[in-house]
Amino acid sequence: MSIEIEQEHPSVELSRIAISETHGENSPYFAGWKAYDEDPYHELTNPSGVIQMGLAENQVSFDLLEKYLEENSETSTWGKGGSSFRENALFQDYHGLKSFRKAMASFMEKIRGERAKFDPDRIVLTAGATAANELLTFILANPGDALLVPTPYYPGFDRDLRWRTGVNIVPIHCDSSNNFQITVEALESAYKNAESMNTKVKAILITNPSNPLGITIQTSVLESILDFATRKNIHLISDEIYSGSVFSCDEFTSIATVLESRRYKDAERVHIVYSLSKDLGLPGFRVGTIYSYNDKVVTTARRMSSFTLISSQTQQLLASMLSDEKFTDNYIKINRERLRKRYEMIIEGLKNARIECLKGNAGLFCWMNLSPMMENQTKEGELKIWNSILHEVKLNISPGCSCHCSEPGWFRVCFANMTQQTLEIALKRICDFMNNKDTKDIQS
């Protein structure tokens, strides 16, 4: 509520949404970023600064992009034949450039090793996956309804799914006893939980590969989630934003593949979110998509995408790049290899510091377990360690509580948003910290 100042005219009021805290930017996830902003690491000018390991950005394959753009400057600016510049400058059709949608569809197929087919006319373009997730929430749920989301989950969901939509998130609790896999029991329990709060569940939202866990969801689990959604007659959103960042192509099963194997029965409840921010490392470009098997959702999403259109210039540029098969085949392969190497490097480094991680196979981060180090197996204990790591070790990592993890002691550590040298330095800092800690423990 606006503060009532003692004067003739009270100041003009704003909406509840504007002054609410649901944007979630007061969580530790964002507090760490603040510390980084105030003292950012730089290998020359600030070698003792905070190293940012809380941002899931992919910088390992920039050189490939740069090379492509250098060699293909003409086509990337003006596109291949067809539409002239004039059409480009005025083009704000919410269907999006057909050539770009085609290119996206084929890129998504390649990432899945051609184990799924995508129809360009089912692709709705949005300015980033953030907008795609929010848009789907507006379309599938009414204010007051709920989405079931497995924990731990990407902290941004609290804002993207709830803030302007008025929709709630009901967590599906997962824990380390089975490597954080989603079980039918957990699904049922979450659903009942929502019912007990008189809240209608409209959809399940899964992230596959998972953020922050860094693992792909097994096919059998996907099948059981889809069956559950069918039983309850609700939607299933599969955020596959990290699908191109799976270290080994064979290990990823998209929900699209599951649907294909079922001959698309009940497909109209399934919607896939994708983006180029992670796999292609282009978050600044703001390119996201919704792929829906539901005609009504496609039509509605398209109309709503007027609020989040991608610049025609960007569509043009990426259309030519993504339809260049030689480039995309090569990029996908090399990107995977480099991410895998980074992952192996960080796991090795953490092992030397006697820190265990969840066995991951995808993504730009690893899921680290520091509970052996905690005095109290509580959220406070977790935040205590997080604080020392932030201020003593000068690493910004994301505490599990900001991801709504029900088990304290886990942390997400990103490894792809820095050079190899920086990662080495970060690992050394952790090692030193752990060794010092041991020494202190022995002494005390």
Add this chain to the structure above:
Amino acid sequence: MTQTQEKPTNPIPQPQKNQKKNQSQSQSSSSSRSGMKLIVPLQGVVQGRGGLLLGSLIPCALFYFLQFYLKRRRSNHNPSSPSSSPTLLPRSSSRSNLSSRGSISRVRVSKLASILSKPDDSLYYLGLDRVSQDPFHSLLNPNGIIQLGLSDNKLCLDLIEKWLVKNLEGSVMGNGDINLSINGIAPYQPFHGLNELKIALADFMHQVMGGSVEFDPSNMVLTSGATPAIEILSFCLADHGNAFLVPTPYYPGFDRDVRWRPGIDLIPVHCRSTDNFNLNITALEQAFSQARKRGVKVRGIIISNPSNPVGNIMTPDMLFSLLDFAEDKNIHIIADEVFAGSTYGSEEFVSIAEVLDSEYVDKSRVHIIYGLSKDLSIAGFRVGVIYSYNKTVLDAAKKMSRFSSISAPTQRLVTSMLSDTRFIQEYIETNRNRIRQVRDEFVDSLTKLGIKCAKSSAGMFCWADMSGLIKPYSEKGELELWEKFMTVAKINITPGSACHCIEPGWFRICFTTISFEEIPLVIERIRKVVESCKSSN
């Protein structure tokens, strides 16, 4: 619009759908001209199925009587959950392309989605659809429908093209002068826009609005077009169920931007041709107190200045009165100034920002919308601005801009374009001249046909009075004339009803989507309709 008109003998869509539609219509216009809409099944007529009688009159009459019947029942019905029966899918052009792997859903979507998925019944959008099915092209499709219903500016694209060719030299990543290296633009940028672009836009706005008011880049939030800018402001300034006052006639897009997701109602404040459709404070007062009596909380006024669709400019006096009104009621003002640079008359455009400087008024209630789609012709690039003096609004809008950010390479490109002062000066002047040239010629030609336009000094359209050609003098007559223009003259113009104009017979005709040389062709087509109307009257 009823898309179910394939069998003329069974034209009635599901009653529940209609009720919801009528409900929202009655909420939206407290003083709508006719409580019932007479929907002419245009598709049937156009496609010649069943002829005029079967295809239009009989289903029309049946439909009209059904509405009458439903209207009497309407007050008792309480729409709750959406119809559980599968709703028919809109038969838009994209539908035929969807692979057979999609299916009619048994699983429900939200109430909002149910409403949005229905075929749009606004003639503004329907007109755009019709053009896309049969677009005019001087060589490839000379008998196609000429687009005069979209205020795109095509007059100066050659200048933009020239600049791009000269400055990019084949690479969107730039060369030397423009640092567009992938490391710069690929990673996450501040969602609310790059600082350099804000600075460049502040300067551009200063130039384009007459050079008499300075804009502070730190009061800006950038968005992917003016459309999300309006929506974000709506989310920030009012709660679901509240209302904004809006002078009519107004830009049809407001109905989407303000109502859809923010859920804010638009209460029309009718302006009259006797005032040249200028805003009347008395009418504002009346609308405000009527709303209050109904228990509706008015949180703000939304205006477009220069006005879309009329093209008139608010004088400083009018702006002062508006500010006084807002101050008195303690509400917000959203001023959409996207056409500020498209002035051609002798009147100078005065931004509300300029008036604020000189008046002791609570600036925190004033918010300006701007964008480059109209004044710089780059609608495809999606560049919009929220300009506000209210820190809390800016904070909230910045966080919301994550859903509607401008693509980074585009931000860089536009920044360097705007920073080329010589080019921008040349562009602004040339643009004004060309708009003036086309507008004067067009309006003159219309006058010769006996069609007068409202006095205007800006914008890319004229607001034409065709009331003398419609029969009856009603929304029905206007609709029939619109259809005539579409099917006989094959031009798409926007009827006043789509803009919620209280007086029937007015049409918005955009002239910046055609070249100067194409004017005679358009006028000739209009002349045919004018003559046919006169002879039938």
